[in-house]
Amino acid sequence: MVEVVSGASNAELALKRLQECQDSVDHFQGWRYFLEKTDLKAGTDPIKATSLRQTALDTRESVAMQEEKSVSESSSDI
Secondary structure (H helix, E strand, O other): OOOOOOOHHHHHHHHHHHHHHOOHHHHHOOOOOOOOOOOOOOOOOHHHHHHHHHHHHHHHHHHHHHHHHHHHHHHHOO
């Protein structure tokens, strides 16, 4: 889930609120919250922001996979 806020201090407060309400079992299992810069507007609907972030991540991973495949194919030609 993504929460989009404006400014570092607002981001730190939002992160603190999220960490305080996180179940200790989730934390122990490795679920963490983190800060990330984005070009999304502050106040963007969290569901929409999450979807947009996931789409951007999928695109970056797809491009990286294609680049990796390209490099490995060209190095096998040598």
